[in-house]
Amino acid sequence: MTQLLDKVAIVTGAASGFGAEIARAYVREGAKVVLADINYDGAQLLAHELGSAASAVICDVTSATDVKAAVKHCVDRFGVPDIIVNNAGTTHRNQPMLDVDEATFDRMYAINVKSIYHMTRAVLPLMRERNAQQKDRGGVMLNIGSVAGIRPRPGLTWYNSSKGAVNMLSKSMAVELAPDRIRVHAICPVMGATGLLEQFMGVPDTPENRARFIATIPLGRMCEGADVANVAVFLATDASHFLTGMEVPVDGGRII
Numbered sequence: 421m422t423q424l425l426d427k428v429a430i431v432t433g434a435a436s437g438f439g440a441e442i443a444r445a446y447v448r449e450g451a452k453v454v455l456a457d458i459n460y461d462g463a464q465l466l467a468h469e470l471g472s473a474a475s476a477v478i479c480d481v482t483s484a485t486d487v488k489a490a491v492k493h494c495v496d497r498f499g500v501p502d503i504i505v506n507n508a509g510t511t512h513r514n515q516p517m518l519d520v521d522e523a524t525f526d527r528m529y530a531i532n533v534k535s536i537y538h539m540t541r542a543v544l545p546l547m548r549e550r551n552a553q554q555k556d557r558g559g560v561m562l563n564i565g566s567v568a569g570i571r572p573r574p575g576l577t578w579y580n581s582s583k584g585a586v587n588m589l590s591k592s593m594a595v596e597l598a599p600d601r602i603r604v605h606a607i608c609p610v611m612g613a614t615g616l617l618e619q620f621m622g623v624p625d626t627p628e629n630r631a632r633f634i635a636t637i638p639l640g641r642m643c644e645g646a647d648v649a650n651v652a653v654f655l656a657t658d659a660s661h662f663l664t665g666m667e668v669p670v671d672g673g674r675i676i
């Protein structure tokens with residue numbers, strides 16, 4: 421499988437969940453991938469599994485310094501990236517909006533939204549310079565937004581709004597970066613069984629509680645890592661080179 425042969429990618433939050441599946445799929449398709457995560461042990465474990473096409477770097481995406489260092493790590497190891505996946509994310513627990521304290525709100529916005537500001541400032545000048553020299557080169561940024569930013573559930577108000585910001589900034593970036601041949605999309609998954617699931621549900625992760633949420637998804641199951649990874653591969657390949665600024669629901673029909 422060679423859809424991403426010789427492409428270089430950075431995936432944030434790659435140590436687990438959707439990010440890990442995206443990284444696995446990218447390596448399967450021939451890309452070289454930097455796994456940037458605050459969970460260094462997890463990122464290293466995955467890098468070990470994936471072999472020489474993957475490299476782990478510790479990175480707290482809320483820190484401009486860390487994000488810059490992760491980009492430098494990528495340039496030193498594999499070259500200027502072609503693909504950026506801003507996937508690292510977190511949520512507050514599902515609860516009434518007044519119960520979410522200020523520190524939790526700030527941390528969540530720093531991880532879900534401001535991280536993309538840091539990444540863009542670190543990587544865009546390099547991608548622009550490379551694209552200016554090599555007219556056949558472009559680039560792709562995929563931001564993991566959420567269906568929560570399109571069709572919100574109660575109890576997740578501040579999280580929903582952070583993902584609404586991710587969805588919207590992706591469209592705005594797509595317009596602004598089109599002249600640089602950099603395409604930008606928001607990928608918007610529905611609820612999946614990752615490390616965040618219990619927080620999203622706000623109740624214990626039991627078969628009965630899962631069933632209540634699954635009942636709101638027409639195709640009758642939660643989102644799996646492979647669902648997100650398949651879309652992240654397609655949107656990064658040249659096969660989708662006329663697509664930009666999309667808000668792509670990976671949601672089994674939840675937003676219908």
Ligand SMILES: NC(=O)c1ccc[n+]([C@@H]2O[C@H](COP(=O)([O-])OP(=O)(O)OC[C@H]3O[C@@H](n4cnc5c(N)ncnc54)[C@H](O)[C@@H]3O)[C@@H](O)[C@H]2O)c1
Pocket residue numbers: 432433434435436437438439456457458459462479480481482507508509510531564565566567568608609610611612613614615616617620
């Ligand atoms: N699971 C879902 O139901 C769901 C639905 C829609 C969108 N999303 C989004 O998908 C993305 C991936 O989440 P997931 O569901 O795979 O959860 P996850 O908890 O399995 O993975 C999140 C990863 O981000 C990393 N991370 C957290 N804070 C970080 C920081 N400050 N710096 C660097 N890395 C950090 C974690 O270590 C972890 O590896 C998130 O943006 C999330 O909001 C998840």
